[in-house]
Structures are given as structure tokens and as C-alpha cells.
Amino acid sequence: xxxxxxxxxxxxxxxxxxxxxxxxxxxxxxxxxxxxxxxxxxxxxxxxxxxxxxxxxxxxxxxxxxxxxxxxxxxxxxxxxxxx
Amino acid sequence: xxxxxxxxxxxxxxxxxxxxxxxxxxxxxxxxxxxxxxxxxxxxxxxxxxxxxxxxxxxxxxxxxxxxxxxxxxxxxxxxxxxxxxxxxxxxxxxxxxxxxxxxxxxxxxxxxxxxxxxxxxxxxxxxxxxxxxxxxxxxxxxxxxxxxxxxxxxxxxxxxxxxxxxxxxxxxxxxxxxxxxxxxxxxxxxxxxxxxxxxxxxxxxxxxxxxxxxxxxxxxxxxxxxxxxxxxxxxxxxx
Numbered sequence: 001x002x003x004x005x006x007x008x009x010x011x012x013x014x015x016x017x018x019x020x021x022x023x024x025x026x027x028x029x030x031x032x033x034x035x036x037x038x039x040x041x042x043x044x045x046x047x048x049x050x051x052x053x054x055x056x057x058x059x060x061x062x063x064x065x066x067x068x069x070x071x072x073x074x075x076x077x078x079x080x081x082x083x084x
Numbered sequence: 085x086x087x088x089x090x091x092x093x094x095x096x097x098x099x100x101x102x103x104x105x106x107x108x109x110x111x112x113x114x115x116x117x118x119x120x121x122x123x124x125x126x127x128x129x130x131x132x133x134x135x136x137x138x139x140x141x142x143x144x145x146x147x148x149x150x151x152x153x154x155x156x157x158x159x160x161x162x163x164x165x166x167x168x169x170x171x172x173x174x175x176x177x178x179x180x181x182x183x184x185x186x187x188x189x190x191x192x193x194x195x196x197x198x199x200x201x202x203x204x205x206x207x208x209x210x211x212x213x214x215x216x217x218x219x220x221x222x223x224x225x226x227x228x229x230x231x232x233x234x235x236x237x238x239x240x241x242x243x244x245x246x247x248x249x250x251x252x253x254x255x256x257x258x259x260x261x262x263x264x265x266x267x268x269x270x271x272x273x274x275x276x277x278x279x280x281x282x283x284x285x286x287x288x289x290x291x292x293x294x295x296x297x298x299x300x301x302x303x304x305x306x307x308x309x310x311x312x313x314x315x316x317x318x319x320x321x322x323x324x
Contacts (some may be wrong), residue, residue: 051314052144058311062243065250072253 006080014074020067027060087264089257092190111284113175113187117168143167154314155321169197170313177252177305181297189252191245198241201316205240205273209323244315248277248308255300263293 035053039046073079090106112219124140135139147167152160176187187193209220222233 055288055311055314055318058315059248060308061251062247065247068250069246072257079093079142 001082003081006078006084007070010074010078010080014071017067017071017074021064024061028057031060064070087260089260092185104190106187106193109179109184109187110176110193112179112184113172113179114177117171137170142190144239150313151317154317159317159321162317166313166317169308169316173197173248173309173312174305176303177309180301180305181255186252186256186301186305188248188305189256191249194248194312195245197248197312198245201244202237202241203322204316205319207236208320211324227282240319244312248312251304251308255304259293259300262296263289 031053035049038049042049094102094104095108095318096103124136124143127134127141128137130263144167147170148160148163151163151166155162173188176193178186178188180186206218209221213221222237223230224233266288267286268288271284275288276280
């Protein structure tokens with residue numbers, strides 16, 4: 001019974017952890033929009049803008065990845081189940 | 085139906101020392117890179133170069149130019165390291181196209197690379213500012229900032245490692261889930277045929293996962309390798 005409660009709570013927790021995906025989604029969309037604007041204003045600097053944008057997107061992604069790691073730990077390597 | 089998503093399998097065991105799939109795949113990729121380098125640089129000529137020599141020169145030029153543009157002429161000695169990191173990371177992620185477990189989908193690999201970057205950054209800082217200047221940089225605006233600065237320095241390699249690992253590992257998980265889901269879906273679609281043999285054929289598993297693999301293996305693999313190298317370069321050369 002306790003095992004079932006822990007498993008269910010872990011699954012819900014993993015789902016809640018993935019709400020962290022909203023932030024990077026907004027951030028990357030904003031970065032991509034600004035990148036498109038910059039290319040529109042200065043098409044000759046497309047290469048530099050592209051690499052800067054990808055780097056910024058990757059850094060903005062960190063928090064989403066943290067959420068993903070927490071969700072994956074809860075689903076596949078659950079540390080709570082051993083506490084019983 | 086059972087779906088299994090697991091970490092790298094342990095292949096050999098010597099006492100408490102485990103050799104996992106990741107390590108063995110790493111050895112295979114190292115051997116491939118070494119053989120590729122030996123083959124590409126074999127019989128270089130000054131006049132009318134062969135096609136493979138042009139490819140080799142192009143690759144070396146790309147690595148050198150990337151380092152020169154990002155880090156400046158002063159750090160051009162980092163080009164071999166960055167090139168190696170890029171090749172190792174790209175081939176490590178692309179090995180999943182051959183059905184191997186991607187080496188970079190294991191935190192140990194990426195954390196190792198990130199720790200190398202951390203040592204390079206701190207070493208470069210000590211080399212430029214001296215030991216006193218390096219220690220002083222931790223109390224830079226005011227002394228109260230000491231814990232913040234230490235956490236900030238430690239967070240860099242951790243976030244780099246988790247970023248690369250998380251992208252590749254999420255690719256593995258999503259590919260596995262969609263592959264199993266397509267199998268279940270095709271057996272549902274075919275269930276009106278009463279013959280047991282025909283409705284066990286997973287027709288939807290043909291081709292569709294390959295489209296996903298273009299994004300998760302090719303695009304993510306190249307992008308993460310590029311980002312890892314880019315961040316390494318900007319952290320190392322960003323030391324004031």
C-alpha cells in the first residue's frame with residue numbers, strides 16, 4: 001500500500017516537474033523572435049546572429065533540463081522507494 | 085506490453101569496478117576517430133592534393149577558424165582540444181544511428197568533459213591573475229558575495245553536463261516511448277484481421293521512427309556538441 005502511494009506520488013511529481021518546460025519554451029521563442037528580427041534588419045550578419053541565438057537558446061534551456069532530470073530520476077531511478 | 089528505459093548496461097565487472105556500455109562505446113569511438121585521423125592524414129602532398137587531403141584540411145581549418153573567431157589569436161593552441169571534443173561528442177551522439185547506446189546519454193561522460201572545462205577555466209584564471217588575484221576574484225564586489233561566487237563557479241560545469249546529458253537522454257526516452265506506442269497502435273489497427281501472424285507485424289514502426297531520429301540524433305547531436313564547445317571556449321577565454 002505504501003509502495004503504491006509512493007509510486008503514484010512519484011509519477012505525479014514527475015509530471016509536475018515537467019511544468020518547468022514552460023519557461024524555456026517562452027525564453028527560446030523570445031530569443032528566436034529577436035533573432036529573426038535581427039536577421040531582417042541585418043541579413044549580412046546572419047551567421048553571427050545564428051550562432052549567438054543558438055548559444056542563448058541552449059543556455060535558456062538549462063532550467064527545463066533540470067526539470068527533465070528530476071522527472072527522469074523520479075521515473076527511472078526512484079530514490080524514495082528505498083526509504084520504506 | 086513492456087517498455088524498458090534503462091541506464092547503460094554493465095558489461096564486465098572487476099570487483100567494484102564496472103565497465104559499462106558507455107565505456108565500451110567510448111573505446112569504439114576513440115578507435116574510429118584514431119583510424120579516421122590516420123587514414124585522412126596518410127600520404128599528404130604539397131602539390132595536387134587528393135580529395136581526402138582536402139577534406140582533412142577543411143576539417144582542421146574549420147576547428148581553427150572557430151577557435152580563432154571565438155577565443156582570439158592568443159588561444160589558438162586550444163584548437164586541437166576543441167576539435168577533439170567536438171568530434172568525440174558528435175560521433176558519440178551519432179553512434180545511436182547504428183543502434184548503440186549514445187555515449188553522451190550518460191551523465192558520467194558529459195560530467196567528465198565539464199570537469200575538464202572547469203579545470204581549464206580555473207587554471208587559466210590562475211595563470212593570468214596569479215594565485216592571489218584568483219582568490220581575490222571570489223570576494224570581488226564585496227566580501228559577502230563569497231558563497232554566491234563559489235556556487236556560481238561550481239554551477240557552470242554542472243549545468244553544462246546536465247544540458248548535454250539531458251538533451252541526448254530525453255531523445256533516448258522519447259524515441260523508446262514512441263517506438264513502443266507505434267507498435268501498440270499498429271497491432272490495434274491490424275486487430276480486425278483474425279490471423280495471429282499478420283496482426284503481430286508492427287507496420288507503423290517502419291520509417292516513422294527514422295523521422296524522429298533526424299531531429300533527436302542528427303540535429304540534437306550536432307547542436308549539443310557545438311554548444312558544449314562554444315561554452316567551453318567562451319568560459320576559458322572569458323577570464324579577465
